[in-house]
Amino acid sequence: YEKLTAFPEDFLWGGATAANQLEGAYLEGGKGLTTVDLIPIGDHRLNIALGNLDSYKPKEGEFYPSHEAIDFYHRYKEDIALFAEMGFKCFRLSIAWARIFPNGDDAEPNDAGLKFYDDVFDELLKHNIEPVVTICHFDVPVHLVEIYGGWKNRKMIGFFEKYAKTLFIRYKGKVKYWMTFNEINMLLHLPYIGAGIVLQEGEDKQQVLYQAAHHELIASGLAVKACHEIIPGAQIGCMLAAGTVYPYSPNPEDVWKAMEEDRNSFFFIDIQSKGAYPGYTKRFFRENGIQIEMKPEDADILMQNTVDFIGFSYYASRCTSTDPEILKNSTEGNVFGSVKNPYLQVSEWGWGIDPKGLRITCNQLHDRYGKPLFIVENGLGATDVLLENDTVDDDYRIKYLNSHFAEMAEAIQDGVEILGYTSWGPIDLVSAGSGEMKKRYGYIYVDRNNDGTGSLRRVRKSSFHWYKDVIANNGAQY
């Protein structure tokens, strides 16, 4: 493998997860139902994530992967010990909003939920692993969706602010790294899971989504403010589903379209990082008849509470074209939609594999924002085979990660400040997109199948030993 250099001494190597894809115990300890708890496995999963929900209760005959997930709720000590064995410096997890406020609008937080994360943080800190916490990762309490319409409603800002403040006060001695909304730009693509938006007939989709985006952006600003006030020295970031959009050809029309598609995502981060609506968005609103209701204090909230770092996920670059013939050839499995890039191989799930794109994306974000970056998701979803000698030979995963680490090292040498790297799903967990267990990202195999069968036993893969070496050598060759 290529030689990797350049990682700073205090580089935060680790792994990243989300409560709903990992914890299970979906109603234990007083937890309320969340949006993801109503997304079954199957072809209709994404249709629901698009905002077509027809019931606020789980239905008979459906299988909901989040309900048991990989049972981290009961097994976190064993799992954290395995992370520690790999030498993790940090671990990214999200807090399930509905463990803390089961309905979202409760007067008082749920103590059992608060205690669970206290125990998890204590366990991490015992092993010198820094927690990196996402406040909301695709799981809005269902009650807030049913009664208030999710993030369509401005009242959500108050509920979120109270939730975030509760976390900062409770965990201020334990958590230094925070992020507000996971992949905030996903709101435009999967409005139900992240923002609890159920689209009604006759609603102007863009109007609804951008109004909801405004509410989330204000809520994010208020959370940044509270974090800075309550936990001096803490760092709080945004989180972007990143991946630079390439023009398919040098035709200026293609280049412009690629820029516009990038801006669909950058719009959120421009506001969270620079503190104001960009001119290109104002024009887009004007030309599309979108009118955002704002309060007089909103502009100040955004301007005065920008984020400390730019967290982002990177799985692949994207590609676009204005040529209708080329557009017919898009890749599978990517909610953003992308023209197939003839220079890239794809994963089993059709996602492009583009290590160089990580360097490009890092440089692009660095040039645009001039703030430290945190790569909080990256990895290869693949089918693994558990061998008789109780291991998994996942050389393909090592190859994928190694090539990305090499480009990350290049980006650092380009002058990009990167705080850390957390690969997605260091332990196999439920896929957000497909609901499958079969789409595995982990260094640790979990014996669990798509239909919920399996012992839940944990097994170290080849990549487990490889990643342990990478961390021990701080990215240098061994």
Ligand code: BG6
């Ligand atoms: C990101 C999400 O979009 O991609 C994660 O933040 C998700 O929640 C990850 O799991 C990988 O996607 P998938 O569909 O393979 O699980």
